[in-house]
Amino acid sequence: MLWLMTSLLNKLGRRRTWLYAVLAGIGTVAAAVLFSITQRVSLFTGFYWAVVTVTTVGYGDVVPKTAGGRLLAIGTMITVLPLVGATFADWAASLTSLHLRRMLGMHTLTSAHRPLVILGYTPLIPHVLPDLLTQHPSVILVAEVDTNQVPEHPGMHFIGGDPCNPHVLAKAQLDQAEQIVVVGPTDGDVLMTAIEAHHLRPKAPILAITHAAKAVAALKDIGINGIATQNLLGELIAQSVATPHAGELLQMLLTETDTELREVPVPKKWVGQPLSVARAQSPGLILGCVEQGTITLGLNQDPVLAESSMLLEVTARLAPEPGVPVA
Numbered sequence: 219m220l221w222l223m224t225s226l227l228n229k230l231g232r233r234r235t236w237l238y239a240v241l242a243g244i245g246t247v248a249a250a251v252l253f254s255i256t257q258r259v260s261l262f263t264g265f266y267w268a269v270v271t272v273t274t275v276g277y278g279d280v281v282p283k284t285a286g287g288r289l290l291a292i293g294t295m296i297t298v299l300p301l302v303g304a305t306f307a308d309w310a311a312s313l314t315s316l317h318l319r320r321m322l323g324m325h326t327l328t329s330a331h332r333p334l335v336i337l338g339y340t341p342l343i344p345h346v347l348p349d350l351l352t353q354h355p356s357v358i359l360v361a362e363v364d365t366n367q368v369p370e371h372p373g374m375h376f377i378g379g380d381p382c383n384p385h386v387l388a389k390a391q392l393d394q395a396e397q398i399v400v401v402g403p404t405d406g407d408v409l410m411t412a413i414e415a416h417h418l419r420p421k422a423p424i425l426a427i428t429h430a431a432k433a434v435a436a437l438k439d440i441g442i443n444g445i446a447t448q449n450l451l452g453e454l455i456a457q458s459v460a461t462p463h464a465g466e467l468l469q470m471l472l473t474e475t476d477t478e479l480r481e482v483p484v485p486k487k488w489v490g491q492p493l494s495v496a497r498a499q500s501p502g503l504i505l506g507c508v509e510q511g512t513i514t515l516g517l518n519q520d521p522v523l524a525e526s527s528m529l530l531e532v533t534a535r536l537a538p539e540p541g542v543p544v545a
Contacts, residue, residue, distance in 0.1 A: 235305060235308040235309065238301050238304045238305040238308065239305045241301050242272070242298055242301035242302045242305055245272075245294070245297055245298035245301060246265075246268045246269065246272055246298055246302075247265075247268075249264075249268040249271070249272070249290065249293075249294040249298060250264040250265035250267070250268040250269075251264060252264075252290050253267050253268060253282070253287065253290055256282075256284060256286045256287050256290060257282060257283060257284065257287050259280070263280060266280060267280040267281075268294065268298075271291060271294055271295060271298075271299075272294065272295075272298045272299050272302050273302065274299065332356070332394055332395065332396035333354065333356035333357060333358045333375070333391060333394065333395055333396065334350060334353075334354035334356070334357045334358070334395065334396055334397050334398075334399065335357075335358045335360065335390050335391070335392060335395040335397070335398045335399070336350075336357065336358065336359045336360065336361075336399045336400075336401065337360050337361075337381040337387075337390070337398065337399070337400045337401070337411050337412075337415060338360075338361055338381050338400055338401040338402040338407060338408065338411055339359070339361035339362075339363050339367070339401065339402070339403075340401050340402065340403065342401075343359065343361075343369075343401070344367075344369045347369055347371055347374065348371065351371055351372075351373050351374065354373075354396065354397075355373050356373050356375070357371075357373060357374050357375070358375045358376075358377060358390055358391065358395075359374065359375070359376050359377070360377045360379065360381045360386060360387065360389075360390045361376075361377075361378070361381060362378065362379055362380045362381070363378075365378065377389050377390055381400075381411045381414075381415075382407075382410050382411050382414050384414065384418060387414065387415060387418055388418075392415060392418060392419040392422055393419055393422070395419075395422055395423075396423075397423050397424075397425065398415055398419075398422050398423065398424045398425070399424075399425050399426075399427065400412040400415065400424060400425070400426040400427065401427050404429075405428045405429050405430055405432075405433040408426050408427065408428050408433065409426075409428075409433060409436065409437065411426075412424055412426040412437055412442050412444075413440065413442075416440065416441070416442055420441075423443075424442050424443065425443050425444070425445065426442055426443070426444040426445075427444070427445050427447060428444055428445070428446050428447070429446065429447055430446055431446040433446065434446045438511065441511075443511060476534065476535055477532050477533065477534055477535055478532070478533060478535045479505075479530070479531075479532055480530075480531055480532075480533060481508065481528050481529070481530055482528065482529050482531065483527075483528060483529075484496070484507075484523045484524070484525065484527045484528070484529055486525075488523050489523055489524065489525050490522060490523065490524075491522070491523055492520040492521070492522055492523070493506075493507055493514070493516040493520055493521050493522075493523060494516065494520050496523060496529065497516075500531060501533070502531045502532055502533035502534070503531060503532040503533075504529055504530065504531045505530040505531065505532065506529075506530050507521060507523060507527050507528065507529055507530065508527065508528040508529075508530065509521070509524060509526065509527050509528075510526075513530070
């Protein structure tokens with residue numbers, strides 16, 4: 219309700235400003251025409267006098283010389299001058315409000331898509347944002363950094379402040395987030411931020427990116443998924459040495475334009491069926507299943523799929539319909 223009232227007031231405010239501007243313009247033109255007629259001067263001189271009068275410049279080089287002209291000047295100053303002042307005052311207030319909202323991290327978030335929310339900041343953020351925006355039309359970054367460090371992209375929204383602060387997190391629309399990603403300079407920062415976000419939105423999907431595996435284990439105990447970058451990078455390098463094409467395969471899975479790696483719910487027809495049945499019937503390539511945060515590849519065992527299970531599958535990327543922009 220508060221959001222609706224604010225939107226209505228904003229719309230009414232914008233209409234009011236334009237109404238003032240239109241009325242001021244009409245009054246200025248009318249004063250110019252009447253001054254030209256009553257003082258027997260050119261229309262250009264009349265317009266010059268009207269603009270100088272309503273802007274309170276008052277050079278004094280063109281002045282009314284008759285009683286009618288003086289009455290016209292009084293009427294113009296009483297009616298048009300306040301309208302011009304109100305117009306510029308509204309514009310100045312809007313610009314000031316916009317500047318303050320940017321300084322305080324209070325950008326208006328208008329995207330119709332469920333946003334990806336990033337809590338925290340690392341130097342990698344500017345490099346990964348373009349890739350994230352190809353998958354998520356709306357990304358919200360909440361970080362206590364200078365605005366100069368935040369890259370500008372369409373669909374990117376920045377909220378300045380400590381991501382551990384509940385008042386700052388309240389602006390981030392965590393309840394509407396498609397995914398919450400937590401990053402930070404240290405594992406301690408990541409843990410604190412992830413716990414605070416989980417406390418505010420227990421059911422929101424959170425992915426915490428840490429440096430060490432111990433932090434991932436601590437987060438998993440409270441129901442938060444995590445990735446240890448040091449372990450991931452080390453294992454990837456080691457596996458690439460042992461299997462030269464492993465790194466290339468992983469890169470293809472993540473970046474190939476013709477295919478996409480997805481995590482999807484189990485269709486009803488496969489609930490209660492072994493993973494092997496889903497693999498045999500799926501048009502794509504099912505890599506494994508996820509149950510209660512644990513991934514099973516189904517090589518040594520054939521798990522039974524539950525309604526709460528998720529499938530990790532590689533499928534052909536559907537071509538966009540004509541006229542529909544690619545996300």
